[in-house]
Amino acid sequence: MEGENTKPKILIFGGTGYFGKYMVKASVSSGHKTFVYARPVTQNSRPSKLEIHKEFQGIGVTIIEGELDEHEKIVSILKEVDMVISTVSYPQCLDQLKIVRAIKVVGNIKRFLPSDFGCEEDRVRPLPPFEACLEKKRIVRRAIEAAKIPYTFVSANLYGAYFVNVLLRPSESYDDVVVYGSGEAKAVFNYEEDIAKCTIKVINDPRTCNRIVIYRPQTNILSQFELISLWEQKTGRSFKRIQVSEEELVKLSQTLPPPEDIPISIMHSLLAKGDSMNFELGEDDIEASKLYPDFKFTTIDQLLDIFLIDPPKPARTAFE
Numbered sequence: 186m187e188g189e190n191t192k193p194k195i196l197i198f199g200g201t202g203y204f205g206k207y208m209v210k211a212s213v214s215s216g217h218k219t220f221v222y223a224r225p226v227t228q229n230s231r232p233s234k235l236e237i238h239k240e241f242q243g244i245g246v247t248i249i250e251g252e253l254d255e256h257e258k259i260v261s262i263l264k265e266v267d268m269v270i271s272t273v274s275y276p277q278c279l280d281q282l283k284i285v286r287a288i289k290v291v292g293n294i295k296r297f298l299p300s301d302f303g304c305e306e307d308r309v310r311p312l313p314p315f316e317a318c319l320e321k322k323r324i325v326r327r328a329i330e331a332a333k334i335p336y337t338f339v340s341a342n343l344y345g346a347y348f349v350n351v352l353l354r355p356s357e358s359y360d361d362v363v364v365y366g367s368g369e370a371k372a373v374f375n376y377e378e379d380i381a382k383c384t385i386k387v388i389n390d391p392r393t394c395n396r397i398v399i400y401r402p403q404t405n406i407l408s409q410f411e412l413i414s415l416w417e418q419k420t421g422r423s424f425k426r427i428q429v430s431e432e433e434l435v436k437l438s439q440t441l442p443p444p445e446d447i448p449i450s451i452m453h454s455l456l457a458k459g460d461s462m463n464f465e466l467g468e469d470d471i472e473a474s475k476l477y478p479d480f481k482f483t484t485i486d487q488l489l490d491i492f493l494i495d496p497p498k499p500a501r502t503a504f505e
Contacts, residue, residue: 193267193389196220198253198284199300200246201237203500204344204377205272211381212270213244220266222259225250253280259287263294268388271300274503278321282328289332296335296388299325302380304455305340305399308464311454312438314446318504337393341380341400342373342461345488346497349374352409352456353416355492356499361425365434366457368410368426373461375400376483377497383473383480393471401466402474404484409456412485419489431457444504 195212199205200221212219226238241248251258253273263269269288271281281299288294299322306319307326329336349355353362380400387393407415410426417423434453438446454460466472474482483491491497 192217193295194218194220194265195268195270195385195388196222196262196266198222198269198271198281199273199277200241201234202272202274203347203502204302204381206237207377207381208270208272208384209241209246210244211378211385213246215382215385217385218247219245220247220249220262222249222251222262224252253277253283256283256287259284260290263287263291267294268296268298269294270298270384270388272302273300275318275321276503278318278325281325285325285328285332285334288334294334296337296394297329298337298339298384298388299329301326301338302341302344302384304342304461305397305464307397309454309460311458311460312435312450314438314443315450315454318447335394337387337395338397339380339384339387339400340397341375341384343375343455344380345374345376345405345483345485346492347377347500347502348372349412349488349492350497350499352412353492354499355416355496359424361427362413364409364413364426364428365452366409366429366431368413368428369408370457370459371406371408371462372455372459373401374405374407374412374485374488375402376488376491379480379482383477383482386477386480387473390476392476396471398471398473398476399466400473400482401461402482404486405482406462407485408459415486416489419493447504448502 195217197209200209201223209219209221238248249262288297301322306322326338387398434449434457438450441449
């Protein structure tokens with residue numbers, strides 16, 4: 186117990202969201218006193234949100250209900266913790282500037298991880314709809330740097346379970362799969378549970394302070410065709426591949442109304458072009474699987490086995 190008490194206290198914004206839930210559980214399981222700042226529960230709240238609150242309280246999480254524009258409330262809770270992780274969804278991206286301002290006021294936060302966790306936005310230049318999303322994340326990064334807040338920027342690439350559900354639709358009955366682009370570009374698929382667990386390591390590591398950490402384990406780099414073939418082997422089924430060309434994706438990104446143009450632009454960047462693998466890691470880059478050689482990332486092969494036994498539920502990303 187004494188060891189647990191000396192661990193940094195972690196505050197998580199967006200902890201009741203899709204990825205936030207993984208982060209909260211990883212923080213608690215690592216022995217950190219964990220706080221979650223979440224929107225208030227109301228009569229109109231979904232039953233699933235009420236269940237999450239109850240589950241978190243059952244594992245010792247302290248939940249503070251509030252909005253991101255409640256500056257004094259955020260300042261008061263920041264004074265009680267040591268580290269901050271944001272997992273807010275895209276519509277709240279620029280609201281993180283309010284967190285930055287509050288952290289700057291208190292001056293006691295040892296590390297802040299903003300809600301990045303996707304592709305490395307400072308090295309990717311995708312189609313305009315996705316580029317606009319990444320530019321908002323860059324604004325938050327630059328604000329953190331300007332405020333001289335100790336940070337780590339995490340580039341975890343593609344959420345493995347989320348994209349397996351999107352690409353393979355294992356919860357549905359069908360005979361075809363959509364392939365974006367040639368199907369041969371490589372992407373990095375990391376299981377959300379591993380991303381969260383590794384991030385708790387990262388936030389406690391002095392080597393990652395004021396650095397970017399990229400999650401690119403070799404076992405999780407594969408193409409859409411390789412992913413589909415692996416799923417066919419495991420299920421004993423054969424799927425018709427319906428390809429959407431890069432040119433069609435570009436056209437759709439130009440003709441679909443916002444925010445429907447964003448997912449298509451993401452597919453073009455990460456799956457058709459393979460942007461998560463389109464730059465080399467140099468000596469100054471920190472790659473998570475090399476930084477923590479004893480940490481075993483779930484391989485895609487193992488993740489598909491999980492889908493056969495206890496499949497993670499499909500999720501939708503909010504863009505507005």
